[in-house]
Amino acid sequence: MSQTLRDARKYEEITEKRNENEEKPAFHLSARVGWMNDPNGFSFYDGKYHLFYQYHPYNSHWGPMHWGHAVSEDLLHWTYLPAALAPDTVYDEAGCFSGSALTLPDGRHLLMYTGVCKEHQSDGRICDIQAQCIAIGDGRDYEKYKGNPVLTQKDLPDNGSKYDFRDPKMWIASDGTYRCVAGNCTPDRDGQILLFSSPDGMNWKYDKILIANNGRFGTMWECPDFFSLDGKQLLIVSPMDMLPHGLEYHNGNGTLCLIGSYDEKEEVFTEEKDQAVDYGIDFYAPQTILSPDGRRIMIGWMQNWDTCNLHSPEKAWFGQMSLPRELSVVNGRLIQKPVRELNNLHGGEVRYENVTFSGIKMLEKVEGRKIDMEVSVRPIDEENMYQKFMIRFAQNDTYHTSVSFRPRESIVKVDRKFSGTRRAVIHQRRSRVNGKNGEIKLRIILDTFSVEIFINDGEHVMSATMYTDTSADAISFLADGIVTMDVVKYELLM
Numbered sequence: 359m360s361q362t363l364r365d366a367r368k369y370e371e372i373t374e375k376r377n378e379n380e381e382k383p384a385f386h387l388s389a390r391v392g393w394m395n396d397p398n399g400f401s402f403y404d405g406k407y408h409l410f411y412q413y414h415p416y417n418s419h420w421g422p423m424h425w426g427h428a429v430s431e432d433l434l435h436w437t438y439l440p441a442a443l444a445p446d447t448v449y450d451e452a453g454c455f456s457g458s459a460l461t462l463p464d465g466r467h468l469l470m471y472t473g474v475c476k477e478h479q480s481d482g483r484i485c486d487i488q489a490q491c492i493a494i495g496d497g498r499d500y501e502k503y504k505g506n507p508v509l510t511q512k513d514l515p516d517n518g519s520k521y522d523f524r525d526p527k528m529w530i531a532s533d534g535t536y537r538c539v540a541g542n543c544t545p546d547r548d549g550q551i552l553l554f555s556s557p558d559g560m561n562w563k564y565d566k567i568l569i570a571n572n573g574r575f576g577t578m579w580e581c582p583d584f585f586s587l588d589g590k591q592l593l594i595v596s597p598m599d600m601l602p603h604g605l606e607y608h609n610g611n612g613t614l615c616l617i618g619s620y621d622e623k624e625e626v627f628t629e630e631k632d633q634a635v636d637y638g639i640d641f642y643a644p645q646t647i648l649s650p651d652g653r654r655i656m657i658g659w660m661q662n663w664d665t666c667n668l669h670s671p672e673k674a675w676f677g678q679m680s681l682p683r684e685l686s687v688v689n690g691r692l693i694q695k696p697v698r699e700l701n702n703l704h705g706g707e708v709r710y711e712n713v714t715f716s717g718i719k720m721l722e723k724v725e726g727r728k729i730d731m732e733v734s735v736r737p738i739d740e741e742n743m744y745q746k747f748m749i750r751f752a753q754n755d756t757y758h759t760s761v762s763f764r765p766r767e768s769i770v771k772v773d774r775k776f777s778g779t780r781r782a783v784i785h786q787r788r789s790r791v792n793g794k795n796g797e798i799k800l801r802i803i804l805d806t807f808s809v810e811i812f813i814n815d816g817e818h819v820m821s822a823t824m825y826t827d828t829s830a831d832a833i834s835f836l837a838d839g840i841v842t843m844d845v846v847k848y849e850l851l852m
């Protein structure tokens with residue numbers, strides 16, 4: 359093991375103890391210490407889910423990337439393992455960027471990641487270039503492959519940039535050979551996804567450009583994932599520098615899903631539809647796995663590059679993952695639901711039915727910062743459509759975050775402007791939803807410093823972090839007009 363990795367492992371162990379009293383999310387994986395971004399190497403190996411992550415242990419800001427590591431049996435209770443990778447070789451000295459994992463036929467765990475290194479340019483500049491590398495291990499310790507890097511600038515198409523070539527996501531094809539997709543762009547930074555193949559997971563070759571952006575969605579495409587689901591083929595990708603498109607796509611880094619079909623033999627992906635993956639503020643760079651019981655489960659970084667300067671530099675940790683979500687495709691649309699394992703954490707059920715009110719309403723025992731609450735709202739009758747319904751949570755006399763629904767426009771809005779933030783970054787986002795005659799179902803999951811809102815059984819999802827003091831735990835309901843609602847609320851007990 360290199361000294362760099364040994365140092366990181368020692369540092370995280372000591373610092374974790376020192377930070378023991380820091381409040382952290384309960385069932386969302388957060389950085390063990392320091393900084394976390396993308397999920398990496400999400401896999402089921404040796405009887406457990408493994409989740410690695412982009413990691414800078416030494417402070418709560420992005421820096422030379424390591425891979426942090428955690429395992430779980432239920433995707434909610436996570437145990438940290440020692441850091442798996444450190445930037446300790448000539449080919450990854452500037453960082454071990456995102457990548458994926460698979461199990462080899464001999465039972466070893468295969469990681470593929472992007473190694474970033476410095477290259478001297480003919481004009482004297484030094485630039486970071488990116489190549490794909492491999493590490494093999496036993497679920498705890500990993501050794502970098504002697505043949506690294508396994509895919510370099512030599513493996514790129516003529517128009518492929520060596521400066522933006524990253525985030526390999528592997529899978530096993532139906533004939534047992536290996537494939538991977540990686541993000542790339544043209545010299546003018548138009549995103550494209552490249553497809554590579556390998557007989558054994560070690561020797562890789564370039565196959566083709568699987569799909570080109572052609573100027574549609576942002577610039578460079580990061581963190582692709584490519585899989586079949588419910589008879590469709592999905593490409594999930596995170597483009598940088600998006601321009602807004604109605605309420606579907608927002609400015610900046612976003613995550614979208616292209617739904618279509620795939621001819622595996624000819625390696626041709628035919629796109630049919632596109633949609634955003636998360637309509638909230640904080641979600642990026644997701645990765646999926648197929649669980650042992652056949653579910654396609656996705657986890658994303660519950661943060662966004664444009665809003666991560668929300669936190670103060672003194673914070674001991676920064677960055678958390680989204681809730682793992684079960685995916686399906688229904689009528690050509692990606693549907694997301696919290697993993698069913700979440701139901702096992704349910705305690706202290708509180709139930710209210712047919713609560714009719716206007717103005718402000720608070721309900722006894724409906725409060726908390728670690729809760730799973732479903733609220734179904736409807737007008738009292740069709741002639742009396744309400745103007746607006748709102749739920750405030752993480753609330754005290756000074757602070758709150760809210761989700762609101764305007765039935766006439768069919769728009770749901772999440773707003774954390776009053777969550778205690780002192781930065782002028784995006785605090786609100788709106789999504790157009792299916793509000794059938796003023797009826798809507800909102801499943802709201804709070805975990806300490808975040809909210810995830812699953813609308814109408816997962817047709818739309820909105821995620822946002824809010825770093826409000828956890829003593830602010832009140833919940834109130836507001837109606838402009840008269841509404842009737844049902845509320846079911848559980849505490850989430852770890």
Ligand code: FRU
Pocket residue numbers: 395396412423455456472524525580581642643
């Ligand atoms: C996405 C990303 C990846 C890269 C990693 C670096 O958030 O920019 O493309 O591999 O983060 O930390």
